[in-house]
Amino acid sequence: MACPFIDEEPVDVGAAIIHRAFNLPAPRHFRDRTNPLAFPEEYLWERYRFSRPGIVYLCTLLEPHIVRPTRRSRALTTVQSVCIGLRFFASGSFLYSVGDAEALSKATVCREIRRVYVTLKTYLNRFVTFPGHLEPQRIKEEFYSIAGFPNVLGAIDCTHICIRAPSGPAEADFVNQKSFHSINVQMICDGRCLITNIEAKWPGSVHDERIWRASSLSHRFAQGDFNGILLGDRGYPCLPFLLTPYMDPATDPQRAFNRAHARTRARVEMLFGLMKSRFQCLKVLRVAPDRACDIIVACAVLHNIATIRSERVPHVLDEEGWDDIIAEPQEPVDGQRMRDLYTATYFS
Known part of the structure; x- marks a missing residue:
């Protein structure tokens, strides 16, 4: 079953055939850096202290409380919000360092971290x-x-x-x-x-x-x-x-x-x-x-x-x-x- 938080990039079959026919270099495929889960398992653990299934579990658990009703103005996804919080908990870095790593402003990082830890607190009992x-x-x-x-x-x-x-x-x-x-x-x-x-x-x-x-x-x-x-x-x-x-x-x-x-x-x-x-x-x-x-x-x-x-x-x-x-x-x-x-x- 595909992970609901990972968007699969479609493969252009025609472009691949043309590149092989004319002996051109293979097209380069770039990871979607707006999706924190589009990275190897070791990368995820080092930065978030959770495996991919663990992060997906946390997203499923917290999504009812932190999901946004619209994607207007490029609103952050649930997995982005959760990973911002996890990166702060795991690293203890300054907010601007977390923002630089996630390509976000310090104010956005501060807001998302607070949303995550306030939501986690509701699961204490x-x-x-x-x-x-x-x-x-x-x-x-x-x-x-x-x-x-x-x-x-x-x-x-x-x-x-x-x-x-x-x-x-x-x-x-x-x-x-x-x-x-x-x-x-x-x-x-x-x-x-x-x-x-x-x-x-x-x-x-x-x-x-x-x-x-x-x-x-x-x-x-x-x-x-x-x-x-x-x-x-x-x-x-x-x-x-x-x-x-x-x-x-x-x-x-x-x-x-x-x-x-x-x-x-x-x-x-x-x-x-x-x-x-x-x-x-x-x-x-x-x-x-x-x-x-x-x-x-x-x-x-x-x-x-x-x-x-x-x-x-x-x-x-x-x-x-x-x-x-x-x-x-x-x-x-x-x-x-x-x-x-x-x-x-x-x-x-």
């Missing part, structure tokens, strides 16, 4: 759902297969997305402990590095613990809505449903607990590396904080789509150590008791 797209028991089995840590529904952590310094009195709120402006984004993932929950609305100065306590998911866990636990680092409080490692393990079982905890929770750190390698725009977002939050959510939706569709995984670059700031909150007694129970039951 469809592609990012807790505890995940699999049955809870399957999720627990995937985590258990990593290091033998039982009953785990997700790994949780925060990462800082650098942004341009905003204007106004709230500018200082976005300065984090490493003295750069950022959005502090909390994510939870399953054993396949699929995002199951995201909180992308907090300035960089806000601590991980506060983001967790203010989230709706923490209240649902406290009410007993889920039969399972999360694994977090020492930036989170140790709770009956959110276990953190021992600060100073003194026994072999405690050290075994910490090793299994670290290997299992590493899935969320792998997630951050994958996202920032796949979508280079997350290295630095040169936009206002509210737009930065929308772009982060759009990249989370795209990451899950790419993971579900088994798209090619990019080479993960080493992180720059932005996420190693840990201010340890006080550990509640009930959380310590649950951690000790897990240690005695499964790691002794």
